[in-house]
Amino acid sequence: MRLVNVSNRITIPRRAAAPGGLAVGVLAAMRARGGLWFGASGDCVANAADITPKLLERDRVTYATIDVPEELYTAYYNGFANGTLWPLLHSFLGTFHYSASEYQAYDAVNSLFACHLAPLLTDTDLVWVHDYHLLPLAHKLHDAGVRNRIGFFLHIPFPPYDVLRALPVCPQLMRSLLSFDLLGFQTQGDRLNFLATATALWGETVVGSDGAVAMAGRRTMTGVFPIGVDVADIEKSSAESLKSTSVKQMQAGLLGMPLMIGVDRLDYSKGLLERFAAYREFLEVHPEQQRRVVYVQIAPLSRADVRAYAELRAALEQSAGRTNGVFAATDWTPIRYLNRNFPRNVLMGFFRMARVGLVTPVRDGMNLVAKEFVAAQDPDDPGVLVLSSLAGAAVELEDALLVNPYDSSAIARAMQTALTMPLDERRARHRRSMQVLRSNDIHQWHTRFLRALDPIGFEHAKPRRAAGS
Ligand code: ADP
Ligand code: F6P
Numbered sequence: 001m002r003l004v005n006v007s008n009r010i011t012i013p014r015r016a017a018a019p020g021g022l023a024v025g026v027l028a029a030m031r032a033r034g035g036l037w038f039g040a041s042g043d044c045v046a047n048a049a050d051i052t053p054k055l056l057e058r059d060r061v062t063y064a065t066i067d068v069p070e071e072l073y074t075a076y077y078n079g080f081a082n083g084t085l086w087p088l089l090h091s092f093l094g095t096f097h098y099s100a101s102e103y104q105a106y107d108a109v110n111s112l113f114a115c116h117l118a119p120l121l122t123d124t125d126l127v128w129v130h131d132y133h134l135l136p137l138a139h140k141l142h143d144a145g146v147r148n149r150i151g152f153f154l155h156i157p158f159p160p161y162d163v164l165r166a167l168p169v170c171p172q173l174m175r176s177l178l179s180f181d182l183l184g185f186q187t188q189g190d191r192l193n194f195l196a197t198a199t200a201l202w203g204e205t206v207v208g209s210d211g212a213v214a215m216a217g218r219r220t221m222t223g224v225f226p227i228g229v230d231v232a233d234i235e236k237s238s239a240e241s242l243k244s245t246s247v248k249q250m251q252a253g254l255l256g257m258p259l260m261i262g263v264d265r266l267d268y269s270k271g272l273l274e275r276f277a278a279y280r281e282f283l284e285v286h287p288e289q290q291r292r293v294v295y296v297q298i299a300p301l302s303r304a305d306v307r308a309y310a311e312l313r314a315a316l317e318q319s320a321g322r323t324n325g326v327f328a329a330t331d332w333t334p335i336r337y338l339n340r341n342f343p344r345n346v347l348m349g350f351f352r353m354a355r356v357g358l359v360t361p362v363r364d365g366m367n368l369v370a371k372e373f374v375a376a377q378d379p380d381d382p383g384v385l386v387l388s389s390l391a392g393a394a395v396e397l398e399d400a401l402l403v404n405p406y407d408s409s410a411i412a413r414a415m416q417t418a419l420t421m422p423l424d425e426r427r428a429r430h431r432r433s434m435q436v437l438r439s440n441d442i443h444q445w446h447t448r449f450l451r452a453l454d455p456i457g458f459e460h461a462k463p464r465r466a467a468g469s
Helices: 021-033 070-089 100-120 137-143 170-177 188-202 231-243 245-253 272-285 307-327 344-353 368-375 408-419 423-439 442-453 455-459
Strands: 003-009 035-040 054-058 061-066 126-130 150-153 182-185 213-215 218-224 259-263 294-298 335-338 356-359 384-388 401-403
Touching (some): 021 035, 021 126, 021 368, 035 100, 061 100, 070 100, 126 137, 126 442, 137 150, 150 442, 170 188, 182 442, 188 218, 218 442, 231 344, 231 368, 231 423, 245 344, 259 272, 259 344, 272 294, 272 307, 272 408, 294 344, 307 335, 344 368, 356 408, 368 384, 368 423, 384 408, 384 423, 401 408
Parallel strands (some): 003 035, 003 126, 035 061, 150 182, 182 218, 259 294, 259 356, 356 384, 384 401
Antiparallel strands (some): 054 061, 213 218
């Protein structure tokens, strides 16, 4: 059995990896099991007729990418994927828009993926499709004659039917999901929303007591597979990278003050404006903390051509500027705001030296940064995670300081609690959180999903490194 992962964005060796939880999770599965990873290159081709997959072999993984015509890709990626599905699935109806031509482009790009992936598949391949960019892909692969088992994992939330039905093509997209053999969700809440949508569209009889959906002779299993992180790897790399130049520079710049850190793609789902407002409130309510703490917010630009993202960028610059204008001293900058990427090990070193991790999305499927922050801590002197109760990670990380991300006063209070928490309590919370992370790390995530997708084939295909090792 060969594993074939399919996602819009893939991590191509020797190219800078764009931030995003999907690529981090799939890369771990590919490194453990080998196989084929198929996706879009990010480059463009003039005509769809000229597309030929580019193949690159590295360490038992074949990376296969296609270039897509620019206009088509823009309507698919900026338009339907990130202007329609992203806000809809995160329940942001105020940001959501619908355009029939963008939906056509989305459908066409899915057809291109199917048409160029199908010839690369062999009969025994296990195909695993990732995220909202590729909802119709199994249906298209069936049309192209593929009969392999095909699974799908949604990295982002699945909303209630009452939200989803704002989408004119909701019934078609939902129907095409039933071409998958297994649908995986981050939380039980997401899975139940999907099953309630299936019931609303097709009646109670289609949903079995085991959570499978049966229609027109096909049966689609559903399951909950919360994505994890590579705990052992993060523990090691966070400690090692304390010696790196970037981490030492950050340490020197703190001048002995505790660090509060946030690391998020610049996305309106991440609650950054609310977090900045909370920090202002924190400085007002606790004037004794002024010049006593450093807040570093790392927010690499993401989907910059989508209007809502450009607007958010401008609003964040204004908000950070205002805070710094009001509170800065000649020797102190309240918010250090950086729109850039860092190597992964450096980021883990930043987490390790931080006293507080701020992860307050207003909605998030899981949020890997929350888990990375915990895994990167020094167990003898751990920092404290302030976590949104509306992130999927809150289901597992009950020992974080959980906050409502819309409640700036609650976040401000949590900042103070985290900064003043006694060492014993920090250690106890960290110990319990680490137990949770270890019991569901990234290797268990792909192992559990693939076993559920093909229990028999899976037993005959051992990974090249044992799960969890
Ligand atoms: P999302 O998938 O919505 O971006 P997650 O928190 O699940 O959110 O995953 C984000 C991933 O991207 C994490 O693994 C994080 O470490 C990584 N990341 C975020 N910001 C940066 C950055 N500035 N440089 C490098 N990696 C980043
Ligand atoms: O994890 C959610 C996700 O949307 C992934 O699907 C995606 O790869 C990542 O965030 C980053 O977004 P993008 O690929 O648009 O840069």
